[in-house]
Amino acid sequence: MRYHTPDSFEDASAIAAAASGTTRFLAGGTDVLVQLRSDLVEPDDLIDVKHIPGVKDIAQTADGGWRIGAAVSGAEMMAHAGLRAAWPGVVEATDLIGSTQIQTRCTMVGNLCNGSPAADSVPALVAAGATATIVGPNGTREAAVEDIPTGPGRLSLAKGEVVSALNLPAGHGGDAYLRFIPRTEMDIAVVGCGVSLARDGDVITSARVSLGAVAPTVLLVADAATALIGSRLEEAPLAQLAAAASAACNPIDDKRGTIKFRTHVAGVLAQRAAKIAYDRAGA
């Protein structure tokens, strides 16, 4: 294994583009090192992005949005009052990843690029309408977060492309992310649900609902959002929301949960997350 420490994303991209074997980018390492140790993936080239200027920055953009560098850790996001106030659901979702120790190192970009359908921060990012900035051999592009994973462990990124940052729009309402795990900590999500919505008075004017761990990729569930828009979160739209969330599920039976359980709990979490997001949007 060759270990690289480029000082620009262009260089990182060039190394990856030129590499012939397995390539991995290293930010927090909380997935890459587990895979290395478990003999699942031994990269030929490991490209550490932490020496690139700006990767640890959380910056507010001119339009009020947020740009979060590729190596910003969960703990650094939790410590950022402005980001927490604007996107509490995204920050809390990232905070759910692993332990205190993992929080010191784990990143949202890593969580996204690991390609797990159960990644905690990804449904929150999708609900928030986040985009990723991608540097590649042909320059820089932006893509919606939901368009990046294409299946478990698979991404839509081309050879040599690397995510340099994530972008959140200006906070305009409220967001929330909830997951179900059997213990109180340290588990992978059995089901995850992100909700972001805006209100005009009591009425929901826009909404995005996403689900994790219930399909090969994180899902953006349009029918669930439709159930919310125009409502005051009364019983009927909440029931529609749960039904839409459950209907969108295409899960598997595995060691972490059954199809039946995931399908049911997706609806439960959608309702609970929607209530939190609704309260936050009204605050």
Next chain:
Amino acid sequence: MIQVSTTINGDEHQFVCDPRETLLDVLRDRLGLTGAKEGCGTGDCGACTVEIGGRPVCSCLMLGAEAEGKEITTVEGIADGEDLHPLQVNFIKHAALQCGICTPGILVATKALLEENPNPTETEVRYWLAGNLCRCTGYDKIIRAVMETAAEMRENA
């Protein structure tokens, strides 16, 4: 092999390592610092916890190569010579260890907690330590020792 310079428990260290070696491998096998333990190698148990930049890190989930230029504290660096840290004193006094294999990681993690939050609630302590598995104690006496230490340190601050 990669050459690395780092500071561990206040002492400067230089070592060479394979790029695949973790910081834990380096500490234990190259530097003889066996206080950090390998319980899982995958970041699930916390027995290998060290402190970097005031934060706890699983040294099994960090490459030795990434230690370049870092300041690292291990369990061996918690006491001030013969003077034990109040957490160490209270862990002994409150029988907060049985086999003791998780103790180094828990002490390092807890020290970082109390530096960040001198007045944690029981729930905060429990969630902070959720990544430090203990199979002997049921955590009861560990939590009591931490709470007692926090109170003591606040009084003496």
Next chain:
Amino acid sequence: MAFDEKTEGFNVVGTRPDRPDGIDKVTGRASYGADASKAGMLHGAILRSPHAHAVIKSINLDKALALKGVKGVVTRADFAEGLTGENWNVLENVMAGEKALYDGHAVAAVAATSQLIARDALKLIEVDYEPIPHVTDVDKAMQPDAPVIREGQASKAVPAGMHPNVVDYHESGHGDVEAGFAEADLVMERTFTTEATHQGYIEPHACLATLGGDGRGELWCCTQGHWNVQKICAALVGIEQSALRVTASEIGGGFGGKTAVFIEPVALALSRKTNRPVKIAMPRADVFKATGPTASTSMDVKIGLKKDGTMTAAWGEFRSQGGAFPGSPFSFTAMCAFAPYALENVKQIGYDVMTNRPKQAAYRAPGSPMAAFAVESLLDEMCNQMGLDPLEVRLKNASKQGTKASFGPTWDRIGLVECLEAAKEHSHYAAPVPEGAGRGISCGFWFNHGGETSVTLAMSEDGTAQLMLGTPDIGGSRASMAMMAAEELGIPYEHVRATVADTATLGYNEVSHGSRVTYASGLATIEAARDTVKKLCARAAAKWGIDEDAVVWRDGCAVPSGPNAGDFDPLPIGQICRKMGATGGPIVGHYEATPEGAGVSFAVHIVDATVDRETGATSVDRYTVIQDAGKAIHPDYVEGQYQGGAAQGIGWALNEEYIYGEDGRLQNAGFLDYRIPVASDLPMIDTVIVEVPNPGHPYGVRGVGETSICPPLAAIANAVSNAAGVRMKDLPMRPSRILDALDG
């Protein structure tokens, strides 16, 4: 065996001093299995079968041996031949022969100059497997069409006509069960299952071995019993027992799982092959795949109850799989099931069944927690149905001194009634059940054990004492042993240094298991100290020119036994020891025996739990452990055992399980998906130490380590069932199971 009993007036016993190994363990200085190194040391790694059941057709080592840094490879051919019985079983488990018997079964091992090279070399070993049908479920393994793990393993006790996978059978009881059921107002029968769980010690097995061509070896390892390691390893690598010196490192948890050997013979074989010291530290995944979980079970239980709460009869059949070898704790499950109750009519049957799973190892009260889960759950359901108080029913039927136990013996002094009374008086039981919660209680029983024990106590010239023990310290035992020695010698606790001796420096000691250490090593320590005191008194008698019998020991001094013995000032221990060289030589006390008076112990647990009816998630909100310790030597570590057993039981009840795929492979070989309780999962665990002295120990000590894991499975199942309003009969009570039960 009769002992001079001492049940009051203690100076040291019952206090809570700092443990002697405390500073080493909080500073990182303590040396565990993987912490030792030697010059020239190699690192070993073990290749394991990816198949649940496969014929090993060939193993090609050429490519691995060609890798730079690889110094040697071993396979089954490098171990002793002609072994029989349990030695053969252990060898077959340590290194597969003709077949791989489970996912994770060792097939070859390599020694190399670094861990990374050793792991790389494993990928270069080519094994040609022929997969064959497998079975991992206990009930399926008993079916006529089940694949046969190995023919000819069944003991003579097994009834004719059973599948060859059924390898042992137990039956015990008394009275007429059918007549008893006929007297009952309610008879209920239920089937229960429990999954295999792992001891889950945080320290993986690790060892450092040196074995030369002369057949002499040194072994450093984390174990609960190094004489046992010596005996088995010597047999497996074909050397004399005394030629192998085994030192027990500090041990990072065992809970029964480190009473067996797994990697030690492999490291010795690699060392012999390479003529270099070899260290092996097991990766965590290997610990789950290839070291002992406990048995999984399937159980039918039937109880008859009268309206007044009298149990008229009880019957149970307990099926237990212990992996690809005989030896599951099926008979303990059967024997423990109804032990808490005085029954005129009782019968229990047990089956030991082989499957394609790792060889089970002891896990804290092996077999008992499952039995308690079945019996105590059924009892709870019946109490609910009949409107009876579950604690009163248990009190009414509780075993006491003179009761004929369900499995045969007549109880001596036991403390179940005292535990139940303490539970009844406890603020937890008195408090109303919180809104939305359910409460569960359960009794639990464990035999406890004595076993071969040897202790030496040597006085130093300054009057301090060196206490040499042979039972590895798995939970603070050096502190409690030093306390008992100090108590007898009348010296400060700090003046006793307790050490776990290696196999070359002390007589044989059985493993630290069966909750035997504080009982048996404690008894031996007291007797060794009394032997020492006798010798100290003799020196004083000689100095004073009086009869030895005229000297007694009081507060660390020899004193004349009374006015008639003579008028001499007390002679302190330090003064006697300072002159010992000139007054007869070193003063050393011994005790070697196999004490058999380990008193059984009982516990009662009380749990409040809530269930999220939308997700099936369970929260354990309040937990109280009440247990008879006989006499608590160091109450902190007694409480610690109570709390630790409860926590392991909570994990077993709610989330821990071995999950096998259709392919017979273990799906969750890591702490991520083998979900042991984390700090945020648990409440504080309240403890009550009941002390009903054990007549078989000078201070009344009963073992405390194991009984604490017997009641939690049932207590939590009862709490959850009462909270959810549906009876949970299968463990673990994972959220999907609870939701399914709520759905009906």
